[in-house]
Amino acid sequence: MSSTLASPQRPPTGRPHFAPVLLIEGLTKRYRGKPNPANDNITLAAHAGRVLGVLGHNGAGKTTLANQIVGLLKPSEGSIAVAGIDAVAHPDRARQLVAVQAQANVPITGLTPRTAIELVGRIRGGAPQAVHQRTLELLDALDLGPWADTPAQKVSGGVARLTAFCMTVVHPSPLVILDEPTNDVDPARRRLLWDAIRATATAGSAVLLVTHNVREAEHTVDDLVVLDNGSVLAAGTPAQLTGHLHGELFLEIEGDALPELPSGLHASMVRAAQAIVPVPAARGAECVAWAQSAVGRGEIERFSLTPASLEDVYLELVGAGSEEAA
Numbered sequence: 610m611s612s613t614l615a616s617p618q619r620p621p622t623g624r625p626h627f628a629p630v631l632l633i634e635g636l637t638k639r640y641r642g643k644p645n646p647a648n649d650n651i652t653l654a655a656h657a658g659r660v661l662g663v664l665g666h667n668g669a670g671k672t673t674l675a676n677q678i679v680g681l682l683k684p685s686e687g688s689i690a691v692a693g694i695d696a697v698a699h700p701d702r703a704r705q706l707v708a709v710q711a712q713a714n715v716p717i718t719g720l721t722p723r724t725a726i727e728l729v730g731r732i733r734g735g736a737p738q739a740v741h742q743r744t745l746e747l748l749d750a751l752d753l754g755p756w757a758d759t760p761a762q763k764v765s766g767g768v769a770r771l772t773a774f775c776m777t778v779v780h781p782s783p784l785v786i787l788d789e790p791t792n793d794v795d796p797a798r799r800r801l802l803w804d805a806i807r808a809t810a811t812a813g814s815a816v817l818l819v820t821h822n823v824r825e826a827e828h829t830v831d832d833l834v835v836l837d838n839g840s841v842l843a844a845g846t847p848a849q850l851t852g853h854l855h856g857e858l859f860l861e862i863e864g865d866a867l868p869e870l871p872s873g874l875h876a877s878m879v880r881a882a883q884a885i886v887p888v889p890a891a892r893g894a895e896c897v898a899w900a901q902s903a904v905g906r907g908e909i910e911r912f913s914l915t916p917a918s919l920e921d922v923y924l925e926l927v928g929a930g931s932e933e934a935a
Contacts, residue, residue: 628693629654630783630815631661631678636687638673638839646685647673649839655784655815655832660806662818662830664923670839671819672712675786678817679704692783708733708782712789714766714773722764722772723748723757730779740779747775750808751801766793774802778809785809788819803829827919835926842926847919854917860886860896864909871899878924885921888914 631654638648648670655661665671676682678689680700689696689703696703717725723744730740748757753775756768764772770793778785787806791799807829810816820826833850835842843850860874862884867876871892876884888896893914900912 629656630692631655631817632688632690633674633678634688636674636677636689637685638670638677638682639685645838647839648677648684651687651836651839651841653834653841653844655817657783657813657815658810659831660810660816660818660829662820662823662826662833663836664820664823664826664833664919665836666821666927669836671836672788673839674836675709675788675817675819678784678786679707679709706782707784707786708777708780709786710773710777710788710790712792714769715776717761717769717772720761721758722753722761722768722775725761725772726775726779729776733780733782735780743779744775747779747805750805751775752798767795767798770794771798771802774805778805778814781812782814784817785814786817786819789821790818791820791822791825799825823919823923833919835923837927843922850919850922851917854921856890857917858888858890858893858896858914859917859921860888860900861913861915862886862900862903862909863911866908868903868908871896885924 633654634652636648636651637646639646651670651674653661653663663671663674673682677684678691678696680696680703684697691703692706694703694706720728726744726747727740730743731737735743748754751771751774753768753771756764761769761772770790774787774790777787790806791802794802803825806816806818810831818826818830827847830847832844832846834844835850863882865882867879867884870876870886874886874888874892874896876886878885886896897914900909900914903909904912
């Protein structure tokens with residue numbers, strides 16, 4: 610198994626390197642008969658060579674946003690520019706600069722993964738030899754060799770999902786949109802997929818990653834936008850979003866009931882068989898000793914003590930009662 614992915618040729622954007630490939634300003638989408646907008650005054654930018662994560666639970670407005678970028682939906686207000694092209698006024702021209710992996714896999718019944726990937730690369734204008742070589746690289750990087758020549762109807766959902774990703778990135782595009790790309794993918798290949806997503810940005814594309822899996826995406830994204838109820842709650846780099854939590858640790862406890870905590874500590878979130886407790890860094894050793902004793906007494910099953918993450922920021926922003934937290 611290999612996780613090394615050769616970079617495709619850097620896609621031309623027709624814009625200076627510092628200009629965003631995707632620029633969205635004041636984007637609002639309203640549906641008739643619905644009291645609240647699906648997207649509400651969204652502004653964001655995605656740059657070449659960077660992964661922009663769009664994070665939110667189901668119904669937060671992520672897919673609606675992606676559909677407007679590629680012209681499947683028309684905004685009620687606001688603007689979308691792809692490599693300087695007005696995507697609202699000229700959706701056909703803008704769409705030529707975008708490669709999309711939708712939430713639902715493209716049906717490829719009757720084809721093998723290898724054939725489907727190469728076919729899309731040729732349709733998108735790739736030279737036969739370049740497409741063939743790129744296909745080999747992707748199959749190797751995602752460990753798809755054993756299924757490369759298996760009819761699509763006989764592969765698992767995870768292999769089909771990885772094939773859809775390969776079809777999206779086999780030919781360079783200025784903007785790559787990935788809508789929940791890791792759905793149905795097993796843990797081992799999810800790691801390979803995150804590496805491949807990172808390599809896609811490194812090769813020069815702007816990557817818009819729509820996901821709810823913040824824990825895994827944390828080490829892949831360069832920038833992050835948090836959506837809730839169609840609005841942007843926060844935006845910035847992972848370091849910027851977690852900056853206010855520096856010096857704080859989080860004790861995650863698993864067990865049937867939450868035992869009495871050390872003096873002065875309180876759980877910030879309690880759900881079925883799990884609790885999360887903010888801990889000042891200076892009390893880290895004390896809390897580890899307490900948790901080890903609690904495990905020995907059978908009061909909790911297991912624990913972990915970790916620094917603040919984007920997941921903690923997300924829960925702080927949307928609240929523990931959100932669908933994602935549940």
